[in-house]
Amino acid sequence: MNYSTVGKLRHDWQRQEVEELFRLPFSELLFRAQSVHRRHFDPAEIQVSSLLSIKTGSCPEDCAYCPQSAYHDTGLGEEALLEVQQVVEAARAARAAGVSRFCMGAAWRNPGDDDLNRVEAMIRGVKALGMETCMTLGMLDREQAARLQAAGLDYYNHNLDTSPEFYGTVITTRTYQDRLDTLKHVREAGIKVCCGGILGMGEERRDRIGLLLQLANMEPHPDSVPVNLLVQVEGTPLEGVEQLDPLEFVRCIAVARIMMPASLVRLSAGRESMSDELQALCFLAGANSVFYGDKLLTAPNAESCGDDALFERLGLQRMAPADDGRAVTPSGEISYRACRSS
Ligand code: SAM
Numbered sequence: 001m002n003y004s005t006v007g008k009l010r011h012d013w014q015r016q017e018v019e020e021l022f023r024l025p026f027s028e029l030l031f032r033a034q035s036v037h038r039r040h041f042d043p044a045e046i047q048v049s050s051l052l053s054i055k056t057g058s059c060p061e062d063c064a065y066c067p068q069s070a071y072h073d074t075g076l077g078e079e080a081l082l083e084v085q086q087v088v089e090a091a092r093a094a095r096a097a098g099v100s101r102f103c104m105g106a107a108w109r110n111p112g113d114d115d116l117n118r119v120e121a122m123i124r125g126v127k128a129l130g131m132e133t134c135m136t137l138g139m140l141d142r143e144q145a146a147r148l149q150a151a152g153l154d155y156y157n158h159n160l161d162t163s164p165e166f167y168g169t170v171i172t173t174r175t176y177q178d179r180l181d182t183l184k185h186v187r188e189a190g191i192k193v194c195c196g197g198i199l200g201m202g203e204e205r206r207d208r209i210g211l212l213l214q215l216a217n218m219e220p221h222p223d224s225v226p227v228n229l230l231v232q233v234e235g236t237p238l239e240g241v242e243q244l245d246p247l248e249f250v251r252c253i254a255v256a257r258i259m260m261p262a263s264l265v266r267l268s269a270g271r272e273s274m275s276d277e278l279q280a281l282c283f284l285a286g287a288n289s290v291f292y293g294d295k296l297l298t299a300p301n302a303e304s305c306g307d308d309a310l311f312e313r314l315g316l317q318r319m320a321p322a323d324d325g326r327a328v329t330p331s332g333e334i335s336y337r338a339c340r341s342s
């Protein structure tokens with residue numbers, strides 16, 4: 001290994017060198033990932049985001065993993081777009097729980113112009129709390145991205161999900177190029193990009209490498225890279241798909257860290273099914289961000305109490321939470337259960 005290039009930002013990754021990273025002995029791979037991590041981040045710090053579904057269910061896209069697709073019978077009905085006040089209250093509760101970034105998701109193929117008026121008011125309301133804002137609303141054109149940027153949006157989440165080759169077996173209602181186009185509009189509007197994927201959908205290692213190559217050869221890299229482990233939801237086509245080897249998942253985190261040294265790598269969906277020890281390995285491999293709160297968009301997340309205890313046991317400090325010390329009663333939309341002392 002050429003140590004002079006360790007941790008340098010590159011956008012010319014070749015498949016063969018990524019395959020070689022995956023083939024390294026596990027301890028060597030983790031050592032390299034941890035070395036890269038320390039050049040750009042304090043390894044004792046973790047970025048904490050929380051999620052709120054601002055418009056749930058009945059999505060016109062056919063994503064095989066997603067409980068919110070109208071194509072799958074998962075028992076989720078369609079809910080209307082939340083009111084601005086409901087969203088701001090949920091963000092206030094998240095802030096009181098030490099969350100620094102508030103991510104709002106909608107089950108849309110793309111937002112309509114009327115929806116966008118309310119969404120802009122949500123961004124302004126959450127920004128006024130001193131929190132970072134993130135949204136994931138589906139496809140955006142240039143003008144829509146510019147409107148969100150003008151409202152103060154910090155991050156836009158839009159995942160590539162998997163390799164270009166595997167993509168068509170998971171989603172047929174929109175193309176890989178559609179995703180890349182939206183990412184371009186977001187970047188050109190001056191919004192930070194949050195882009196990652198889902199592992200454990202029955203893809204091969206070559207697809208995981210294909211996804212990482214797409215992400216790491218973006219210039220600049222996505223600012224934030226969510227690595228989701230598929231949450232298998234009853235009624236979705238991917239329910240029952242063979243589970244991914246957890247150590248392969250850790251390898252992917254480590255390779256993502258090495259390829260995108262300065263990006264936040266988020267250990268995203270799927271933590272509720274992971275042991276504390278597996279999550280600790282992911283942090284050691286370079287993950288330095290999580291979703292906090294007992295719910296993701298519609299699926300359960302690792303419980304916040306357990307997370308508080310885990311961060312404490314691992315000596316992890318939260319990155320720059322916006323906290324003015326005000327006590328806030330959590331709304332019903334987002335839940336941070338009071339921790340029982342034992
Ligand atoms: N509709 C918008 C879109 O697809 O871009 C935003 C919401 S969508 C739920 C956001 C992301 O959640 C998807 O891109 C996918 O990566 C992730 N996701 C959805 N269902 C998931 C599941 N069951 N397990 C893991 N990740 C999931």
Ligand code: DTB
Pocket residue numbers: 051067068103105136157159196197226227228231268269296297298299300
């Ligand atoms: C991301 O990559 N993962 C989050 C967020 N971006 C929007 C969503 C996970 C969704 C898990 C399934 C659910 O809660 O419905």
Ligand code: SF4
Pocket residue numbers: 059060061062063066067068069070106107108109138
């Ligand atoms: Fe719709 Fe997004 Fe779910 Fe796909 S992932 S069905 S686009 S909410």
